[in-house]
Amino acid sequence: MNDQDLEQLLNRYRPAGPADDLLPRIITSPDRQLRKSPRAWPWAVAAAALLAVTMALHVSAFVPSPERTSTAQADLAQQLGGDPLADRTAQFILASQVARDASEDQTPWDTR
Structure with a gap:
């Protein structure tokens, strides 16, 4: 096989153009798809609130009373x-x- 044979084989196959509906799909706004997806911020707010409450309870468990400390x-x-x-x-x-x-x-665990 030489270069001319290869060129003839390649000339038989032409690249296909883009699909006819590609341009409208690119131009349309993605808002329609975004409205379908569930919102993540309520879950993020709930997780942040849970973290804040957990940390507050954890810290308050280890703080000694000021009268006893003084x-x-x-x-x-x-x-x-x-x-x-x-x-x-x-x-x-x-x-x-x-x-x-x-x-x-x-x-x-007990390390003693």
Whole structure:
């Protein structure tokens, strides 16, 4: 087979033109198809609300009462010397203790 034979074979086949209804399908607005599809935003709003409620409940479960914290902080600061440095140290100790307790409560199994 040479180039002339190949050209003759290719000349037998002509590419087909576009379908007659292609232009109207391209020009028409897609609004008709968009109206048929279900809206996703109600589901997104519901998921966001559920996430917000879950996070609020999760955070409120680990926040100690302010009265109890301030009393414990004052007592610990008094035991550490009663000066401003002792007060800041007591605040740090209690915050780290709350964080440690919160992380232990979230452990799904006993690691001891």
